[in-house]
Each structure stands twice: as structure tokens, then as C-alpha cells.
Amino acid sequence: MTYTVTLIPGDGIGPELADATVAVLDATGVPFEWRRVDAGESQIAAHGTPLPESVLDSIRETRVALKGPITTPIGEGFRSVNVTLRQALDLYANLRPARSMKGIETRYQDVDLVIVRENTEDLYAGIEHRVGKDAAESIKIITRFASERIARFAFEYAVANGRHKVTAVHKANIMKLSDGLFLESCRTVAAEYVGRVEFEDRIIDNMCMQLVQKPELYDVLVLPNLYGDIVSDLAAGLVGGLGVAPGANIGETAAVFEPVHGSAPKYAGKNVANPTALILSGALMLRHLGETTAAERVEQAVREVIADGGILPRDLGGQAGTKQFAAAVADRVAAVLATP
Ligand code: NAD
Secondary structure, three states: OOEEEEEEOOOOOHHHHHHHHHHHHHHOOOOEEEEEOOOOHHHHHHHOOOOOHHHHHHHHHHOEEEEOOOOOOOOOOOOOHHHHHHHHOOOOEEEEEEEOOOOOOOOOOOOEEEEEEEOOOEHHHOOEEEOOOOOEEEOOEOOHHHHHHHHHHHHHHHHHOOOOEEEEEEOOOOOOOHHHHHHHHHHHHHHHHOOOOEEEEEEHHHHHHHHHHOHHHOOEEEEOHHHHHHHHHHHHHHOOOHHHOOOEEEOOOOEEEOOOOOOOHHHOOOOOOOOHHHHHHHHHHHHHOOOHHHHHHHHHHHHHHHHHOOOOEHHHOOOEOHHHHHHHHHHHHHHHHHOO
């Protein structure tokens, strides 16, 4: 069976990373038809928007996409393509695993966290306005529906993947209504999993301190959108940085796989960016498609090449370019296939 996948290379370092990842995924022998569509800065002149409707149509049709990062102007300009895409396709769960890898020098060797971030509401709802010349308001939306839905996703993920604990993260001591509702919803869902998955909660500031001091105490974290965004970068930092942090945006009818990192414009076109995060996002995509053996092969190949230490991208202390590192991973994937 051939899988038709929408491929969105994106901005900045995105196109190089997309080529690298396609090479690795094709090396698994899983048959893909890549349907390439463009979104991002390059599309504004031709379409008047960085997210042409044809991109959304393609994902609606293929139901699965591999996506590079897309630039968002800071403080002005068009709305984030990434946020718009997640909301338009109701990709409500943002899944971001962070796991230590041998060969990457970090403070801890045993980090194995899964961040489950609510992806559709909170301050990302984009409802903000100026109040006169010198003030502005952003509205934080938290609903029982979305909170229970993301909590259930976290617990179901824990059950399906043999994880033992879910920690809900919030600031309900201050935002008693909005974060209070998020926490209450998590508690409601947790009650259905008593005896199967442990449940606890932490206030976001304390959570950040605990994660940098004793990350081994935590397993699956479930968070509203903004805290989830921040804590997933923190978790990426614990395991080697943004270059190695994969992600998935999952909904009922479609899923988009993309790294945690952005378009790193200063490295664009220089063949220096680390493709690991997008390659591992591709492995998450393989799992989503039910191609578990191929997913494990890709993850194993990445781990082996990094553990060997001979061919490492610059952010991991080596000299290898994007293409060279990806070729080493693809060779390793193909070598496993060739072994009888
Ligand atoms: P960024 O993730 O692009 O870069 C931060 C730093 O991390 C870079 O300077 C670089 O040192 C490092 N880095 C990131 N990815 C790397 C890789 N693959 N290999 C090596 N080093 C890497 O974050 P930023 O500079 O805050 O954002 C740049 C643009 O990306 C902004 O327009 C932002 O809105 C956008 N962005 C997009 C997404 C997305 O598409 N989902 C996510 C985050 C940021």
C-alpha cells in the first residue's frame, strides 16, 4: 500500500530538512507518494496569504502531512501559519516526546518525557485588542470540552505506550476560573483511569524548577497551549536542544508531523541545520500510519549514528552537514533492511 503524504517544506531551514527526511523515510522501503505543497513567506506574493487554501485541501485529502517550520513575523504581520493550520484542521493534540540519547552531552542521561499540549485554544485563540494607545488585552479561552479531550488523549497515550503517570500542569492558584477549569477537567478524566495510570498536578512555575532539577520524576505531562509550548522547549533543552526534538499535531481526521523548532533563518541554505527533529517527526508519522517496525528502524538508526559520534551535526558538537548526517542515517536504515 502506498501512503500519500502532504509534504510542506516550509521556510528557512525547512526545505533542506524536508529533503533530508524524505531520503531517510524512503530508505525504510515503506512506499510513499509525496504530495509537495508550499506554505509560508514565499507564498504571500502569489496568493496574498502564507497559507493557500490548497494546502489545507491537500491535508484534508491525504489526512497526513510532514511539515517543516514556517516563519511568523514578531509583533506584526500575518497570523502564525502553524497556529492557523492546527485550528483549521482541529489538530487538538500536540505530542512532543523528549528522550535522552547516548552521544549527546547533557546534564541528565535518563530523561524520558512526553509533553501533551492542548493545541486549539488558550491565549493562542488569537483574541486580542488594543485598549486605547497604551494598553492591550489578550483573552485566554479554556473550555471543558477541549480540556477533557486533551486530558483523555494524554491518558490514552499513557495506556497505549505503557507509561505510568500523567501530570497536569496549570496556574490554577492565580487563574482560578480558566486554569481551574483545565485542572478540574483533568481530574474528571483521571478518575476514569484510577488503578491504571497515576495522576498528579503541578503549578507551572514549580513544574519548570522540578524539570530542570529532577526530570526523572516525570512521565507524561498534559498542559494548556502556552505552558505546553514553553515546557516543550524546556524539555528539548534537557535532551540536547531543538535540533533533536520531534513533534506531532493530531486530530480526529488529520495529523501533521513537524519539529518543535522554528525556521532558524540564520542557518537557511547553509547545510548546517540538524535534521534529527524532522526525521524523528517522520518516525512519529510512521507509527501513526501503523508502520511500527519502520519507525523503530528510523529511531534506532538516528540513535546509532549519534552514539557513534563520527558524523554529528554542528549543534551536537560535530562538523557534519545536514545532507551528510541524513545520508548516514539513511544508510543505516537501509543496512538494517539489507540484513537477512
Ligand atoms: P528557532 O527554533 O527557529 O531557532 C532557535 C535557535 O535554535 C536557532 O537560532 C538555532 O540556534 C537553534 N535551532 C533550531 N532548530 C535547529 C536545527 N534544526 N538545527 C540546529 N539548530 C537549530 O526559533 P526562533 O528563532 O524563535 O524562530 C524563528 C522563526 O520560526 C520565527 O518566525 C518563529 O515564529 C518560527 N517558528 C515556527 C515554528 C513552526 O513552524 N512550528 C515553531 C517555532 C518557531
